[in-house]
Structures are given as structure tokens and as C-alpha cells.
Amino acid sequence: MEQIESTGMTRRDFLHSCTAAAVTLAGAGLFQGCTTDPVTGQKQLMLMSRDQEISLDKQHSPFQFSSDYGVTQDKELNQYISGVGKSMLPQVHRPDMPYNFQVVNATYINAYAFPGGSIAVTRGILLELDNEAELASLLGHELGHINARHTAEQQSKGQISSILLAGLSVAAETQGAGLGDWTQKLGGLGQGLFLSKYSRDNEREADALGHQYMTQSGHNSKGFTGLMEMLNEMNTTKTSSTQMLFATHPMSRERLDSARERDSGIYRGTHSLSLYRERYMDHTANLRSLKKMISKLQEADKFMAKEQYDQAENALMSALRLKDNDYTAQVMTAKCLLIQKKNQDAAYHAGLAKQLFPLENQGHYISGLSNLALKKPMQAYNDFSASSRLLPGNPQTTFYQGYALDMAGRKEAAAREYAAYIKAINYGSNKYSQHAYKRLKEWNYIE
Numbered sequence: 001m002e003q004i005e006s007t008g009m010t011r012r013d014f015l016h017s018c019t020a021a022a023v024t025l026a027g028a029g030l031f032q033g034c035t036t037d038p039v040t041g042q043k044q045l046m047l048m049s050r051d052q053e054i055s056l057d058k059q060h061s062p063f064q065f066s067s068d069y070g071v072t073q074d075k076e077l078n079q080y081i082s083g084v085g086k087s088m089l090p091q092v093h094r095p096d097m098p099y100n101f102q103v104v105n106a107t108y109i110n111a112y113a114f115p116g117g118s119i120a121v122t123r124g125i126l127l128e129l130d131n132e133a134e135l136a137s138l139l140g141h142e143l144g145h146i147n148a149r150h151t152a153e154q155q156s157k158g159q160i161s162s163i164l165l166a167g168l169s170v171a172a173e174t175q176g177a178g179l180g181d182w183t184q185k186l187g188g189l190g191q192g193l194f195l196s197k198y199s200r201d202n203e204r205e206a207d208a209l210g211h212q213y214m215t216q217s218g219h220n221s222k223g224f225t226g227l228m229e230m231l232n233e234m235n236t237t238k239t240s241s242t243q244m245l246f247a248t249h250p251m252s253r254e255r256l257d258s259a260r261e262r263d264s265g266i267y268r269g270t271h272s273l274s275l276y277r278e279r280y281m282d283h284t285a286n287l288r289s290l291k292k293m294i295s296k297l298q299e300a301d302k303f304m305a306k307e308q309y310d311q312a313e314n315a316l317m318s319a320l321r322l323k324d325n326d327y328t329a330q331v332m333t334a335k336c337l338l339i340q341k342k343n344q345d346a347a348y349h350a351g352l353a354k355q356l357f358p359l360e361n362q363g364h365y366i367s368g369l370s371n372l373a374l375k376k377p378m379q380a381y382n383d384f385s386a387s388s389r390l391l392p393g394n395p396q397t398t399f400y401q402g403y404a405l406d407m408a409g410r411k412e413a414a415a416r417e418y419a420a421y422i423k424a425i426n427y428g429s430n431k432y433s434q435h436a437y438k439r440l441k442e443w444n445y446i447e
Contacts, residue, residue: 037148037149038093038094038147038148038149039093039147039148039205039209047152048115048149048151048152050097053115053116053149053151053152054097054098054115054116054117055116056114056115056116056151057114057115057116057117057118058116059393060114061114061116061118061120062391063391063393063394064112064114064120064195065102065104065120066360066361066362066391067106067362068104068105068106068120068122069104069105069106069327069328069331069360069362070104070105070327070357070359070360070361070362071102071103071104071105071120072102072103072104072105072123073327073357074103074286074287076283076286077103077283077284077286077287078101078102078103080283080284081101081102081103081121081126081135081139082100082101082102084101084132084135084136084139085099085101085119085139085143086099086101087136087217087218088136088139088140088143088213088214088216088217090217091212091213091216091217092143092147092213093147093209094146094147097116097117097146098116098117099117099118099119099143099146100117100118100119101119101120101121101139102118102119102120102121103120103121103122103123103126104120104121104122104123105122105123105327105328106122106123106124106328107122107123107124107241107294107297107298107301107328108122108124108240108241108242108243108244108245108298108301109122109124109125109128109234109241109242109245110122110124110125110242110244110245110248111125111138111139111141111142111245112142112195112248113142113143113145113146114146114151115146115149115151115152115196116146117146119139119142119143119146121135121138121139123287123290123294124241124294124298125138125245126284126287127284127287127288127291127294128230128234129227129230129280130226130230130275130277130280131223131226131275131276131277131280132219132223132275132276132277132279132280133214133219133220133222133223133224133226133274133275133276134223134224134226134227134230134275134280135223135280136213136214136217136219136223137210137211137214137219137223137224137226137227138210138227139210139214140209140210140211140212140213140214140217140224141206141207141209141210141227142206142210143209143210143213144205144206144207144208144209144210144213145196145198145202145206147209148202148205148206148209150196150198150202150205150206151196153202154196154198154199154202195244195248196248197247197248198248198249198250199250200250200252203249203250203251203252203255204254204255204258207224207228207255207258207259208258208262210224211224211259211262211263211267215267215270218273219270219273219274219275219276220270220271220272220273220274220275221262221263221267221268221270221271222263222271222275223275224259224262224263224267225256225259225260225263226275227259228255228256228259228260229256231245231251231255231256232251232253232255232256234246234251235251235252240298240301240302240305241298241301241302290322290323290326292322293319293322293323293326293329294319296315296316296318296319296322297315297316297319297328297329297332299315300312300313300315300316300319300332300336301332303315304332304335304336309336309339309340312336313333313336313337313340316329316332316333316336317333320333325356326356327353327356327357327360327363330349330350330352330353330356330363331349331350331353331362331363331366333349334346334347334349334350334353334363334366334367334370335366337349338366338369338370338373341373343370343373343374344374346366346369346370346373347367347370347371347373347374350363350366350367350370351363351367353366353367354367359390360390361387361390361391364383364384364386364387364390365383365384365387365397367380367383368380368381368383368384368387368400368404369400371383371404372400372403372404372407375407377404377405377406377407377408378404378408380400380404380407381401381404381405381408384397384400384401384404385401388401395421395424395425396432398417398420398421398424399417399418399421399432399436401417402414402415402416402417402418402420402421402436403435405417406418406439411443414439415439415440415443415445418436418437418439418440419436419440419445421433421436422436422437422440
């Protein structure tokens with residue numbers, strides 16, 4: 001098996017094995033025209049239709065959810081969060097959108113929305129909230145982004161030039177697998193890979209709409225000021241766990257002051273309503289029992305970002321001692337061990353992850369990389385095939401399927417996967433496509 005050894009890249013460059021493919025929305029059939037702003041009623045230039053917003057959501061939200069370790073398996077928690085979100089839908093300006101609300105397993109602190117109606121909150125941010133009114137404020141804010149069409153607005157202003165496809169954050173140097181250095185260092189992919197980055201004006205409008213939606217659905221306005229106070233305090237400390245939150249949702253003291261002004265003004269009549277703190281605590285009790293474990297995972301994330309892998313491993317092992325059946329903890333541990341070339345241990349933890357959450361992609365994906373490192377190509381191929389079934393449309397998985405088959409000596413099958421990979425990325429040039437092209441040429445499949 002030919003090695004890709006002459007790239008001149010360092011071991012650090014193995015930190016993120018993700019896709020390099022990018023597409024422009026302009027190439028997705030977007031049109032130009034004037035529409036009516038659903039919030040203001042005024043005419044606006046809009047390049048994206050409602051159907052295109054929904055299509056964009058369906059295409060990309062599954063990859064972001066998987067990047068965030070999938071939707072929680074705690075069905076009761078997810079039903080509660082969804083119920084709070086749905087309670088505001090009679091108040092929104094675009095009631096015809098296919099809204100859904102999900103809790104994702106990521107431990108960093110964030111909430112986000114896709115333009116077609118998909119909204120997610122991380123376990124990390126739920127642990128920071130104090131009551132249901134704050135939760136309604138958080139979800140209401142994200143509903144505000146969808147109803148004000150902020151993602152479509154950014155596209156119309158040319159602020160979204162491309163969207164990365166099919167990325168999974170993973171660090172992997174595959175010792176002894178014949179791969180050498182074959183990844184591209186693309187930076188901190190994973191957290192927020194597919195998320196819009198809103199302007200301060202977007203945030204102001206989403207705040208005003210979210211405040212309106214949560215009060216009209218029967219929540220005390222002080223929940224919104226409580227959320228803003230929490231975010232403002234976090235913004236002053238700027239921990240690694242909130243980096244993506246404030247990168248996508250810029251915070252300012254002005255947002256807090258505006259929330260307080262609305263609270264003491266137009267929404268002062270809601271102060272007799274409940275914050276529903278007890279109800280929130282009851283429904284999040286299982287999650288809050290994991291707080292120490294999740295804190296250790298956040299600590300591990302911080303060390304991983306600094307490439308301090310020994311410290312990250314120690315934090316992950318502490319997390320597993322607190323709860324060894326947490327899917328996110330097992331996947332994170334497998335990644336950390338794989339970076340350190342502890343391939344057998346990485347495969348073990350990836351295998352546990354697959355058992356814990358067989359319908360989520362990342363465990364299979366990391367298991368595939370681990371098996372490549374252990375020179376078990378057909379086991380790797382089966383892992384990548386499972387990954388592809390669970391999360392279709394990832395060109396990088398297609399490349400790995402071809403590479404595993406190549407390693408196993410199955411030239412014809414490998415050639416099909418290599419050709420499919422090159423086609424999927426529109427013949428773009430990166431280290432993977434160069435390798436695939438070279439192998440196809442060596443085998444006389446191309447001139």
C-alpha cells in the first residue's frame with residue numbers, strides 16, 4: 001500500500017480529520033427577488049425561498065447534530081424541551097415552518113437554529129439555566145432568528161459565501177496503517193461547523209422577538225432578563241466552553257440593558273406569572289446528576305484545544321469514572337487516545353460508544369479510523385459503511401471506504417469508492433483527492 005508521506009506536515013496536522021468540500025449557495029439554484037419581511041411587513045431583497053431554507057436545514061442540520069454527538073437518548077428530557085418550544089409556536093410570525101427542538105449531547109455552551117426550523121440546545125447550556133422561563137427565552141431567541149429569516153438575510157447580503165459539508169471533528173494519526181500524513185488541518189471544526197454567525201442587529205431583533213414569544217406563551221418576562229444576565233456574565237469570563245456561543249451570537253451589555261427595559265416596560269404585567277423553576281428542575285434532574293462528569297468533559301475539551309493530550313486524557317478518565325456509559329465521554333476518549341497513537345485503547349472506547357448509541361454516527365467513524373490504524377481494513381470498511389448509512393452524504397467517509405478496501409487489496413471496489421469521492425467533491429483538489437486520483441491512474445482507470 002502506497003504511503004502519503006511527503007507532504008511536509010507535522011503531527012499536529014492530524015488534529016482534525018474532516019472534509020474539505022465546500023459549496024456555494026449560489027450554486028444551489030438560489031433566486032433573486034423581493035419578498036415581504038414576515039416580522040416587519042416591509043419589502044426586502046431575499047435570495048432564498050422558504051423551500052430552500054427547509055432544504056438547507058435538512059441537508060446540514062444532521063451533520064451538526066452528529067458533530068455534537070447526536071440527539072440525547074434521554075427521551076423525557078427531549079420531550080420536555082420540545083414541549084416548551086412548541087408552546088411558543090402559536091405566537092411566531094412563521095407558523096407554517098416545520099419546527100423541531102432537540103437536545104444534543106455536546107457539553108459546550110450553546111443553542112442554535114437552522115433556517116428551516118431545526119433548533120438545538122446543548123447539554124452544557126441546559127446546566128446553566130435556572131428555570132423554565134429562561135429556557136423559553138433561549139428557545140424564543142432561536143425562534144426569532146428563524147422568523148426574522150436571518151440566515152436567508154445573510155445570504156442575500158452575500159455574507160455566506162460557502163458552507164462546509166460533511167465534517168466531523170476528530171484527531172487521528174494512524175500509526176502503522178500505511179497512511180502517513182493524509183489529513184488537512186482545517187482548524188476547530190465540529191463545534192458550530194454549520195452554524196450561521198449573526199450580526200449584532202440580528203441579535204437585537206432575535207432578542208426582541210424571543211422576549212415577545214416567551215411572554216405571550218405565559219412565561220414571566222424576568223426569565224429573559226435572567227438569561228441575558230447569565231450570558232453577560234459568561235461573556236466577561238470568556239471560557240473555552242462559551243467560545244462558539246459568542247462567536248455565533250455576539251453578546252453586549254446593550255442586549256442586557258434592552259431586556260431590562262422591556263421587562264420593566266411593556267412586559268411588566270407578566271411579573272405575576274411563574275418562572276416554573278421547580279418544573280424545570282424536575283425535568284432536568286437526570287441531566288443535572290451528570291454535572292460533575294460534564295464539567296470534566298469541558299475540561300478535556302479545553303486541554304484538547306491546547307493539544308495537551310495527557311491532561312485531556314486524565315480529565316476524560318475522571319469523567320468515565322463518574323459515568324462510564326456516557327456516549328460523548330467514550331467518543332471523546334477514543335479521539336484523544338487515537339491522537340496519541342494509543343490505537344488499541346482507542347478502538348476499545350470507540351467500540352463501547354457504538355454499543356451505547358448504535359444509531360449515532362461518530363462512534364462508527366472513530367472506530368473505522370482506529371481499525372485502519374490497527375491494520376484491520378475490512379473491519380474499518382464495515383465501520384465506515386455503517387457511518388455512511390447513518391449519516392449519508394459525507395464524502396470523507398466515502399474516501400475512507402475506498403482507502404480501507406485499497407488496504408485490503410480489493411482494487412476494483414476501492415476504485416469505485418475513490419471515483420465516487422472525487423465526483424462528490426466536484427473534482428476539487430486536496431490530499432485525499434490527490435491520493436484517490438493517483439491510485440486510479442496507477443490502476444489504469446483514468447488516463
